[in-house]
């Protein structure tokens with residue numbers, strides 16, 4: 001059970017149960033779809049970007065606990081950040097869930113640190129990064145469907 | 150107490166298990182409970198020994214060799230073909246073509262029979278429960294030819310609606326291609342009945358036996374089907390080998406599949422004549438070891454016997470169905486009257502992927518996802534299911550492990 005709790009930490013379960021920033025952003029000026037065919041996850045991310053800053057964003061879709069919580073926590077972490085800051089965070093998050101040698105800097109990551117458990121479950125990495133790839137595609141303005149397969 | 154008896158009535162599952170070395174291992178510190186047999190089955194020692202013996206002592210390229218080693222390898226390879234022919238009760242070994250897997254068997258038929266027989270405006274009929282490998286080859290063919298793919302629907306229990314299938318059969322139908330047993334629902338289709346319906350209208354039938362062939366005895370002549378595909382790695386045999394049965398009358402008229410060595414009888418730059426059956430459809434050096442390993446696998450299956458296998462798996466399925474039904478919020482996808490060895494389900498409020506990860510930490514291997522049957526998922530309005538699938542070596546104890554692992558899901562997700 002303790003092993004499982006490393007993956008399914010309370011914060012993740014909470015965001016799975018009640019995802020934040022869930023829905024569609026009506027005055028969005030960027031959007032992208034993400035798809036993980038392996039588990040059938042689909043995400044729709046709508047974003048408002050004003051002068052290089054992500055002023056608001058929402059996500060919608062169905063997915064496993066890891067992908068839903070990751071999307072939810074991402075929206076909280078990224079709101080108010082510049083696109084450059086998001087790109088930096090993206091790279092760091094990517095390493096967090098894949099790189100076993102990375103020591104987790106809780107200060108820099110905040111709540112996102114709860115995803116460090118994902119490294120021990122390689123099959124779940126794609127779930128954790130789907131939302132991030134989708135948002136990256138939205139803010140870099142390429143409108144195609146993102147796939148983590 | 151009664152559990153042990155269930156396994157022992159006419160089948161000694163413990164001695165079966167001993168023949169599968171992989172099953173003895175632990176995963177994450179727990180004994181492995183392998184319940185992903187619909188994806189691939191584990192291999193008995195007899196198959197492993199056959200493979201290593203072939204490479205250690207019997208390896209040579211086949212056909213045309215004049216030396217003893219090559220002749221022995223040829224004999225072993227062709228002997229395996231005879232074993233598969235007997236296993237499926239084909240009229241002759243020349244009706245058995247070795248392929249890489251079931252997928253290649255279906256593609257072979259689509260690319261040869263299909264390309265020569267299907268024209269613009271013609272139709273190919275499949276069902277809603279097909280594996281992607283029995284959908285996409287026909288889509289490609291239909292796209293190329295301007296033909297139409299027609300799909301017979303299934304009902305809420307995951308059973309084929311036979312009347313609807315019959316209604317699709319018309320003067321433009323060139324082939325019916327249908328799964329014998331569904332990998333995501335467990336449904337067993339009334340294939341003999343379907344063959345009769347199609348043959349009444351002169352339409353040939355391909356049956357995808359990927360799942361059926363390791364759960365029940367298959368007799369292609371009793372089924373009267375025209376093509377039947379199997380895949381070695383689900384028959385307790387090696388990966389990379391499968392077989393296509395084809396009625397020789399049809400195979401003879403079909404153009405070759407791939408060009409190359411072995412499939413010809415003579416080549417000049419002006420003209421090439423093709424080899425006789427089955428070699429016409431086997432270009433290049435085949436998976437010799439795989440074929441011989443598949444021969445050992447069907448020997449093993451025959452020795453254990455499908456009466457014993459089917460009754461053991463039937464009891465296991467009934468037991469598992471009963472136990473899983475007790476779990477709160479569990480819904481089965483696939484409740485056909487005629488089904489075998491597959492338990493596909495969703496747990497309310499928990500994504501199947503999370504279910505799979507939680508039970509994995511208990512050493513239980515199940516599959517989660519769409520199982521290469523996305524139309525089935527769409528039909529039932531779920532993105533994915535969790536699927537436990539049984540084989541001859543599974544036990545009621547393992548079902549109990551699955552059930553207790555599933556109760557952990559509730560502990561985590563509430």
Ligand SMILES: Cc1ncc(COP(=O)(O)O)c(C=O)c1O
Nearest residue numbers: 250251252280282332359360380
């Ligand atoms: C019903 C069915 N058809 C076809 C296939 C394809 O088998 P293979 O991948 O071995 O070609 C499978 C297995 O995944 C299956 O279950």
